[in-house]
Amino acid sequence: MGPCGLCLGAELHLRGIDFIIIDRCPRVIPVSTALAIHVKTLEIFERLGIINEVLERAVEVRGERLFVNGQMAVDFAFDECQTSHHKFPVVIPQDELEHILTKAIGPHRWKAPLWVHSLEASDQRQQPESTLADATAGMGVSVSVQAIELTPEIIQHCAHGTPLPEGSGLVFRGEAKTIRGKYLVGADGAASRVRQEMGIKFGGKTLPYEYVSADAHIRWGIPANLNRWNCLTANGHLVSCIALTNDR
Known part of the structure; x- marks a missing residue:
């Protein structure tokens, strides 16, 4: 689960909507695949009450x-944003x-480490209904999950996003x-298991x-210039970098 799914969770929490997060990785991984946050996202963080800490x-x-x-x-400077009181984008380590x-x-929302066995969606909107309650009663998603042991393969997979090798030997507990909900959001990346299923x-x-x-x-x-x-480009190759906090 990355920043997009967590940000959605924070929005749901703010609005008092019940939800849980299902993840095979039990903790925040100390690596970054994305850094930049634009000014409109900073405005969202204000609404979530986390802007000062960010x-x-x-x-x-x-x-x-x-x-x-x-x-x-x-060496050029960016123009200040004219449509927000935040004037420039920021970068922050993803973890x-x-x-x-x-x-x-809230940590109680995070259910991990769990392995997803299967997903099943139901949608009965095409059938005749007499009330709105009837129309939505058959809608939803069922997810079959099972707790797993944190083997070295799982830890490596979580830390680096690498595929689990064949025969990695998942150890179930x-x-x-089955977890059932009205909606399932697949905030699980480009190789989304939810999308595939x-x-x-x-x-x-x-x-x-x-x-x-x-x-x-x-x-x-x-x-140095923070x-x-x-x-940086040389010999046909390009490196893009920016100094982060805490000497990163």
Whole structure:
């Protein structure tokens, strides 16, 4: 479960709507696959009551620099946003944002580690009904889940998002149980198990590029500037990086 699903959970919690989060990973993973937060999202964080904590841990991005073969070629500043009282986007380590959102939701909402065996959706809206209650009574999703042991393979899968290898030897605990709800939100990434089980096609296409995302400590000769996104290119390759808080 990443920031999108957790943000939805925080919205539901704020509105008093009952929900649970099902995840095979039992904790926030200390790596980042996304960093940038735009000003409109910051306004949402205000409504959720977490804006001060987010800004304390974030770095404001006020411009960008391009380095070619070690020499700075471009250094430009972003215009201030004119449609919000937040003037610039920010970046924050993903795990720190997830910790903030998890605290806003409440840990009792998180049911993990659970393995999803199957999903089943029912929809009887095409049948004649006499009342609105009848129309919605047959709608919903059933999810069969079972607790799993935290084996080294599961921990590796959670930490790096790598696929579970064939024959990874899942160790189940207790009996499988069925959770039923009116709605199921598949906030489980591009390779969504929910989307696949529901037979929903993935629109668009995969770009023919590969990239690596990493949190790293770097020693380099480029002048430090916390408020610039740095792009470095040499020998046909590109590295994009920005300094985060806590020397990350």
